[in-house]
Amino acid sequence: MQKTRRRLAAALCALVAGLGATAAIAQSYPSKPVKLVVPYPPGGPTDIVARVIAQRLQTQTGQPFVVENLPGAGGNTGAAAVARAAPDGYTLLVATTAHAINPSLFKNLSYQFGKDFAPITQLTSGPLVVVVNPALPARTVPELIALAKAKPGDLNFASSGNGQSTHLAGELFNATAGTRIRHVPYKGSAPALTDTMAGQTQLMFDTMLSAMPHVKGGKLRAIAVTSAQRSPAAPDLPTVAESLPGFEAIAWNGLLAPANTPREVLAKLSTELRTAMEQPEVRERFEAQGFAAAWTAPEAFAGFIHAEIDKWAKVVQVSGATIE
Incomplete structure (x- = not known):
């Protein structure tokens, strides 16, 4: 019995000491x-x-x-x-x-x-923003979907790399809209945007930080944002979800x-x-x-x-x- 009590007392002391040490670490963090x-x-x-x-x-x-x-x-x-x-x-x-x-x-x-x-x-x-080459005859999400379905596999979208949000947002768009817009990966946002502006690729899902300066410069056209609600940074841009309910990629x-x-x-x-x-x-x-x-x-x-x-x-x- 005494051994059991000693063990319990020792365990309790160790627990209290451990809690004290943890509390001390937290109190002094960061040191x-x-x-x-x-x-x-x-x-x-x-x-x-x-x-x-x-x-x-x-x-x-x-x-x-x-x-x-x-x-x-x-x-x-x-x-x-x-x-x-x-x-x-x-x-x-x-x-x-x-x-x-x-x-x-x-x-x-x-x-x-x-x-x-x-x-x-x-x-x-x-949100990401959906931007297209100005020569593309699509100014809205429904027009983009119609164009992609009329020419399955002919349109392509650039991304900043395989597996990035700029890639998977496009794949989510394909899955939700029933389109077959082909993916073209790049090593970073800058070269992807450059080729989209040049017409080598037709569109891109990119961050507003990277894409919007080119939109303001007239080199790209923004047609929608990918968040569930409109962005305060571009309140006039509709969301993709306004045309494809449930779509969201942030x-x-x-x-x-x-x-x-x-x-x-x-x-x-x-x-x-x-x-x-x-x-x-x-x-x-x-x-x-x-x-x-x-x-x-x-x-x-x-x-x-x-x-x-x-x-x-x-x-x-x-x-x-x-x-x-």
Whole structure:
């Protein structure tokens, strides 16, 4: 009996000590620089979002938040590095829509997106915009669908790469509208837009940040946005869903930590990020890129991620897309 009591007492002491240590870690976090891994090259939309957030978090916490770009393999190189990092809150991943697509698209990922990360919060949410070459005789979504059905397989759409949201949004459009617009992948948004403007490809689903300057310059025509509601950045543009009910393809960014990061650290980060994204200057920087600030609690973000994984898995299956 005495041995049992001693064991229980020892276990209780260990539990209390562990809780105390965890609380102390959370209270002092962050006590050194925090790395935000952006799995894409510098200068893109995700990199810009990360740097806005990093600057604000540094101001709030007094500790450096450093952006590190680890591009490669459609965002998988950086994601794999964070999945292997110590679960202490000092190495975080700035994830995108592509990371919810990749589990269905890549056959041999070295990490599991739905299991190897602890969601912290969504950062941004924004539509893609459907842009066409001005010579294309389609000014609305119904006209584009009619043209594609009249010439099945003749039209093609450019994307910033296999598996990117700019690719799968087009495949979702095909599946929803019953069209056969062929996919032409590029290595980045810039060359894809260049060929669309030149008429080598007829249309593209791209971020507003990349595409709208060319629309304003008269080199492309915008016909719709891919969000469920119209975008405040272009309120006169209809949504695809106004012609194809239920269609929605948004580009998003979110922040994740390695799995098993202490809950108290995740909660601290979530609170700091909520404060950051309530700042007018942060919202204005996001809106300038066609994004809206989209803070969510960790549990809600986890549910959103799993819904996105399921949604895009169906699109990948219908499209037949795959990457070794």
